[in-house]
Amino acid sequence: MTDTVTSAPVTTGLYIGGEARQTAATLEVVDPGKPGVIVGHAAAASPADVDDAIAAAKAAYPAWSALSAQERAAHMQRAIEGIADLRDEDAAILSQENGKIRMEGWIDALVFEIRWNLALMLADEVEATKVLEPAPGTPVTTTVAHQSIGPVTIIVPFNWPIAILGASLPHALIAGNTVIVKPPPTTPLATTRVVQRVAEKLPPGVLNVVTGKDADMSALITSPDVAKVCFTGSVNGGKRIMEMASKSLTRVTLELGGNDAAVFLEDAILDDTHLDRLYAAIFDTTGQICMNAKRVYVHRSRMDELVAGLEARLEKAVLGHGLDEGTTMGPLHQPAQKAFVEDIIQEAKDAGADVREYGELPSDPALQGGNFLRPALVIDPDPQLRVVTQEQFGPVIPILPFDTEEEAVAAANDTWSGLCGSVWTADVDAANRVGSQLVCGYVWVNDHGATRLDLRAPFGGMKQSGFGREQGIEGVRAFQDTRSIAHLDAAALAAMAH
Incomplete structure (x- = not known):
């Protein structure tokens, strides 16, 4: 880690469907330690921008999900290369917008890369199947497989936004889903920079990032084209997400507060x-x-x-x-x-x-x-x-x-x-x-x-601390569903007939 200090203001945009996009409106990001000091400005997406991000993820989904897990892993490996080149700058920006000490900002970005690479190591398990052989009274051979679910939204909090994103983003992608990332409105700058650098190396629409006011972002949760929302934040925030998602029966993973x-x-x-x-x-x-x-x-x-x-x-x-x-x-x-x-x-x-x-x-x-x-x-x-x-x-x-x-x-x-x-x-x-x-x-x-934390192990809460798991193969399965394919077994059926 060097002594790099990034001069304010920093400016970030949206990244949708493989293209950077600026907006007329912006979010002003302030330094919590220096009253009145502006760290930078992030694009403030309109509801139309959000709809475009969802549409881009939807359009990219068929081709991305059709790849094998190993093919997706190869794309993702190329996408993460060089991510550390700007880590000192990312850490300095995050320190200024969040308030945390510089070293913690540096670790925040490092953990994202570690979690990404650990997710790539799970590629061989992503498409694992289980075969149920014919049994008395059940004349079929059934294969139970895992399938991706579609475009997903990942919402991260202000405190460790880049590291927390690493607990779910690579798992969602390697499972075969496309993603829209929503960084926190009070600390959007460093996270957006990291996500965009990765997204630029993936096929257009596979990874998108939108920043803005929460009131303009509701489609990320309520749209019927969003298959899942993964949210990390407060208990009250989780309750709001769950209520909004219920309108379209969108599934959720909630990693909430703790005591x-x-x-x-x-x-x-x-x-x-x-x-x-x-x-x-x-x-x-x-x-x-x-x-x-x-x-x-x-x-x-x-x-x-x-x-x-x-x-x-x-x-x-x-x-x-x-x-x-x-x-x-x-x-x-x-x-x-x-x-x-x-x-x-x-x-x-x-x-x-x-x-x-x-x-x-x-x-x-x-x-x-x-x-x-x-x-x-x-x-x-x-x-x-x-x-x-x-x-x-x-x-x-x-x-x-x-x-x-x-x-x-x-x-x-x-x-x-x-x-x-x-x-x-x-x-x-x-x-x-x-x-x-x-x-x-x-x-x-x-x-x-x-x-x-053991970054290989499943992580998540009980009671009002949420449900669902991130990290590990359990974190991949959270972005998949099961499909059972049953084949009639002629020999077993003949035996039943006699």
Whole structure:
């Protein structure tokens, strides 16, 4: 990673049917750390532009789906070549439009490439079939195969938009579908740049990207020509997507919010390595990651030790602009989110909880009024406070003691969410025992967080954290349907006749 800094403003357009397209209207993208600074402008698609993108994906679908999975993989391999050439620039742009530190922007783009290449490794499995031989009373040989479903829409959020796109886009394409990508309206620039560079190397219409106001993009969800919508975002956003998709019975994959519990058993290892992992799992991207740890449950005998370990790290936190040297924590992305997190911290203080805040707000005049918030620990709060029951999506974490393993499991599962969780213990049997009781889609042992995800494994939530899976062959199957072809078996039929 170099020290490349991209000068604003950046301008991006639409990419539809193999052609770049500009629009009269644009989205203004602002820097969350520097009030009034414009990072760039993204094209604002009209409903007609959106209809054109859907039509382009529909027109490209027959030829793309007719290719073998290996042929599609070859196209996709060529399309990803050279994607890293502009990674430093992409990371700098993403840092400015999102607020995250530059290194996280760089990793965001890197993970997209890693996930793309892992999806290509699944090509041999994409068209796998299962044969059901004739059986007594069933005189047929039936082949169960997988088929693509058509044009799909993929909608990604502001926090890790490029990396999150990599969890579904290559899987949809290698399964034989064409795609329209909708980047987030507040962070559209870097994502659009990456998608367009890939799309330019694929057949026209196979991959399209449209940016704009949500109100003008509804056809991406409601059109009968869209076979599926894959959405990553908030729970309320997922509910809206599901309701809109129901009008045309469009299928959905929803990867929504989380209120992830990290459970530290009595024998948990609390050395620097493990505490560093926990700190990152809580405070990466200023706490704005769905799979971050949102609640920490720790055996009462280890409470002080764990708190001291986090405090030692928080005391070194440097709040500042994401591109500034030495910054370890950037601003929150939106003023409204900052206000929400401030509110739940104040609620905890008013309730008498032990709230400890760390670090110093930036002194640079250019950053005054930015969405900066001091990170905080809330020690042993009332479990009914919002800092415990709601997804904070900010730099604050409640730490709650427990006395028994059963108590910890019950508390961890007592939530609306079921995205991820973690168990921290030196005992493998205890890890498996507790981990298997956590009601969530992904469980770490002695680890937690987005950067620690096995990118080969299926990922997705339970309960209100959504449904469907991304990554792995399960992520490919999410963009396919099954077809059964039954052949009458003459010998079996003759045997039945006698």
